[in-house]
Amino acid sequence: MNMNKKLKQELSHYGRGEWSQDSLQKTCAAARAAYGEQDRKERIGFWKFVIRQIRFAGGSLWILQAAVLIVTCLTLDIHLHAGASGYGPLGFVLSLASVATAMTGIPYLCRSVRHGMYETETASRVSFAGLLLARLLITGIGNLIMLAAFFALASLKMPLSINAIGYMLLPFSVIWLGIMVLMRLACDQLLPALCAAYSIIIMAALFALYQIVPQVFGQSSVLIWNIVCIVIIAGLAWQIRTMAKKPAYMDGVSM
Amino acid sequence: MTREANLLKKIEQGDLTYLDELIACYYPDIFRYCLWHTENRQTAEDAAQETFLRFVRYFDRMAYRNKVKAYLYKIAANVCIDMRTKRRSEELPENLSMRERGYEEAEDEADFLRLVRNLPQHQQELVILRFGQDLTLRECAQVTGLPLRTVQSRLRSALKKIERQLRKGGKENEYE
C-alpha cells in the first residue's frame, strides 16, 4: 500500500548514517570490559549432575533392590519347583517379578515429597525435572539388572525365546507410567501411598488373570504382550519428556 | 538465524572479536532507534552503549539464542524509558520540549514524522519498529511481548489514523 511505502521511506531515513564510528568503538571497548568483569559462573552439566546423585541415592536404593531381587528369586524358585512349569507359569512369575522390581523405585522417586524437600528442589537451577530424570536413570539401571537376573534365572528352568521379555517389560512400564502420571497429577504427601496402591492393584490384576484366563500367559500371547508393551513404553517416554521439558511447578501441589 | 547462534557460541567460548562483530552489526539500527526515542544525539549514543552493556551483562541469562535482534530492541526500549524518566526528573520545566536535537531538521521536521510522533505510545512504538527499523511482524511481537494479532491490529489503526490526518491536510495536532 502506498501508506506503507511512504512510512517506510520516511521513517527508515530518520537518523540514517548519523552514528559515529567513534561511539561504536567506545561501545565495543566498554562491552568487552563488561564481559571481562563478569563473574563467569561455571555450572555443571546434566551428566555430571547425575553422577553426583549416585552418592545421594544412597545405598538404601540398592540395598532395597538387592533384597527384593533375592527374596523374589527365592519365592519364585519355590513356586516353580512346586510343580508349575512351562511358559504359562514362567510368564506369570516373570510378570510378578517385574512389578516387584518397578516398585523398588517408588520410595526413591517419591523421596522429595515424602520429606518436604520438593519445594526447595524445584526452586533450584536443575529443578525437580532434572532431578527426576537423574533418579529415573539411577533407578532404571538397578531395575534393568534385576530384570536381566530374573530372565536369566527363568531361562535356566526352561529355554525362553527373547520375546518373552514382554512378560516383564509390559507390567514394568505400566507401573512406571502410572507413577509418572500420579507424580504429575498428585505430587504431595499421598504420592508414595498412591503409587504403592496402584502397583498392588496391577499385581492383583495379574493374579486374577492367571486364575481366570491363564492362556494370557501362554506362549501364543507373547506377541500381544510385546505390541502393547511398545505402546506403553512410547506413552512412558512421552510422559517423561513432558515432565522434563519444564521444571515441575508447584501447580499440582496442594500444600 | 543460525549465524547469530554461531556468533553467540563463539563469544561464549571467550572469543571477543565476535562480540565486536555482533555489536558492529546492530549498532547503527539500535542507535537510530534510540535517537528516535531520545531526540538527542549524545543521549542516543549513551543509550545505545548502555543497551549493549546490558546485553553483555545478561549474556548468561539468554534463554533464546535465535532472538538476539528482538532481545536487543527490548533492552533498548527499556534503556530509553529509563533515560526519559531520569531526564524528566533532572530537567527544569521550562526546558521541557520535544525539540532538543539541535540540528535544523527539528524545526522543519516533515509533517509526516510529526504525525507519527503524535500517535499514542503503543501505536507509535510498533510503527517505528516495523517501518523505521524494518522488523518483521513476528519480531515486533517478540520485542513488545504482544500477540501477533494485536500487533497487526494496532498497526492498522495507526495507519488509518495517519491517513485521516493527512487527508485533513496534514495539520498539526495538539500535543497530547
Place this chain on the structure above:
Amino acid sequence: MKLEIKNLKKTYKDKTAVDGVNLEITPGVWGLLGANGAGKTTLMRMVAGILTPTEGEILYDGIPIKEMGEAYRDIFGYLPQTFGFYPEFRVRDYLEYMAALKGLTRKDTARKIEELMEKLTLKEVRNKQIRKLSGGMQRRVGIAQALLNNPEILILDEPTSGLDPGERIRFRNLLSEFAKDRIVVISTHIVPDVEYIATCNILMKDGAIIDIGTTEELVKMVKGKVWEVSLTQEKLGPYEARLKIINVRNEDTGNVRMRYLSDIPVLPGSQSVPPRLEDLYLWLFSGKEEA
C-alpha cells in the same frame, strides 16, 4: 536489577489467592507483611518461578522470567516456609546436595560451603544430623542453602519463625549486609524482624497490596491512634474484649501498662505515643491474627 510484577493474579477453583499485584522491586530489603492466608506465600512462589500465574507476568530487568527458565533460577535463592530434610542428611551433606542441584562445580561447592558455614556459625554442627538440630539452627541451614549460588534475588518466606531473639538479631544483621547490592524479600507476620532493616514494606491483605512505603511513611496511618495507659491487673479484664490491645507490660508498681489502638483515648490517663509498624499491622490486620 529490577523485578517488575505486573497484574499478577492467581486464582484457584474456590478462591483468589493473589489478586492483581503490581510491584517494582529494586535492590534492598523488602518486607512483605500480612496475615496468614493473605497470599504472601503464593506471591513468593510465583516470583520464585515455581508457580504459574493465572494472569500477569514477572519481568527481571525487562525479560519475562518464564523465558529465562533455568537462568532465572540460577540467580535466585529461595527458602520456603515449610521445608524438610532427607533423614540421613548431615548439615554438610544437605549443603552439598543443594549445591549439586544448583549446578555448582565441586570446587565452588567446597569454597562456598566453607564461607557460609563461617558466616552463619554452622561450623560446629557441620557433621551433625539436621533432624537433631534445633528449629533455629535448621532455619540457618535453610538460609545457607538459599545463598549457595550467590543469588541476585533472595526470597525468604517466614524465615524467622522459630528463631530465638538472639538468632533473630544475628539474622537481621546478616540480611542487611547481604542486601547491599541485591534484592531481598522477606515475608513475615513478625513485624519487628523487618521493621528496622526493611528499606520498604509491602502490606498485603486478601491477595492484594494495600500499601507500600518505608516504615516512617506507613506508620503515619496510625499516628495519634496509639495510646498507653497504666492500670491495675483487675481492671484489665473488661477491656481485653473491647479494645485492640497491642501489648501489655508489667510495671514495677505492680500495675500493668497497656498499649492499645483507638481513634480517641478510651481510658482516662491515656497518653499518646509514637506509633510503630507493629501498631499499624494490628490496625490493619487485627481480627485475623493470633496475638
